[in-house]
Each structure stands twice: as structure tokens, then as C-alpha cells.
Amino acid sequence: MTTSSSLDDDAARDAADGTAEPADGIRESTDPAAAAPAGRDRTMRGAALLATLIALPITLLVAVLAFSKLSPDAPAAAPTPSATSARVQSTAPVEMAAPALAARPATVCRALLSQLPASIRDLAQRPVTAGPEQNAAYGDPALTVACGGTEPTVPSTDEVWTVNQVCWHLAEQADAAVLSTVDRETLITVRVPRSYEQPLQWLPTISSTIVASVPSGGAIPSGCQR
DSSP states (O other): OOOHHHHHHHHHHHHHHTOOOOTTSOOOOOOGGGGHHHHHHHHHHHHHHHHHHHHHHHHHHHHHHHHHHHSOOOOOOOOOOOTTOOOOOOOSOBOOOOOOOOHHHHHHHHHHHHHSOSEETTEEEEOBSSOTTTEEEETTTTEEEEEOSOOOOOOTTSOEEEETTEEEEEEEOSSEEEEEESSBSSOEEEEEETTSSOGGGGOHHHHHHHHHHSOBOSOOOTTOOO
16 A cells, blocks of 8 residues: 555655656656667668669769670771772783884884883783883783874864873774874874773873873874864
């Protein structure tokens, strides 16, 4: 049995600490530390979530960089053949005729052949089967230069072409364009295969050599402008 004295003592203690006694006599703890674990757990979970959100993009970036270094390099594109690549050319002798020449044409032809270049544009010079002192050949198929021979008959209505101060008559054949000088004392004939387009464009170097070594002469057509 609880005496009034003990109840009074409890009431006095309650009054002293400012806390009312619950009706059922069971007092709940008012210690702030008791509520701390729940709040601390929420704070820790928030911090962990934030760390995860920050770390995830970094991890993905590292993985991508590592994969790119481990992946084999993409094969380089195959080089495109150049339009100006050197032609594949035969070095076999080119069959050419070598008619006998009189003394003067023979001398002129030797002078011309000695000054012809080693190549015409991208066509390298090739040996010939006969008359290297009056014949030359370049490239494959062969573009040929022949010195001497019978002057062609050029109709007065035919057009002549002036290239580097040399006048040429153009005759079309099935497999080649044949160009003959019409203003030189010794005939020069250039045969340009059909596979080489625009035959007049192959003449500048040859014309310059002719000017330096073959004198003008003959019945020069009226259309020859120099």
C-alpha cells in the first residue's frame, strides 16, 4: 500500500523538476538522444544516395574511356588511286619502219632525235625496232615520232593547226590521229593512239624541239599562222 507520505514525496520531486507525473504513473523518457537514431539513419541514407548519384556518371565515363582504349582502331580507308598516277608502260621495242633518207633529211632528223626529251608528259620513251636516228616512241600504246618521208598532199580546204609555232595537218584514222608538219623542210609525222584524248595536246614539247632543230621550208599553207 502506498502511503500519502510517499505520494507527497513523488509530487514534491515532480514539482522540483517541473515535470507532471502521468496519471498511470509511467513516465516517458525526455532524453533527446532517444530520438536521434531515426534522424541519423535518414541523414545517412540521403548522403549515400547523393554519393551514388555523383559517382554513377563518373563510373560510366571511366568505363567508356577504358573501352575506347581497348577497342581496336578502325581500319584506315583504302587509298583512292590518283588520277595523275604514272601509267603502266611496256618497255619493249616499238616496231617502226626506217626508210632510207637523203643526206640532208638524215642530218636534220639526227638533230631532231638528239634533242627529243626522255618523256612526253607522262609517257616514257621506248626503244624502236629500226631507225633510232629518225624514229622515236613513247608510252604504251606507243605514241610515235617519225622524221623524213614523202610529204602528204594537204587539200587547200583542210584546216591546219599551229602549236608552238609549228603548223600541223590532222588526219583521223581508225586507231590513231596522224599529225604531219606542213611548214618544215623535212616532214615530221606524229601518230597519237585513240586512247590518248585530244591529240593536239601532245604536240607542244615536240613542236618546241622541231623549232629548235628543223628549219622552215616547203609550200606553207595560207592557214598556217606563226
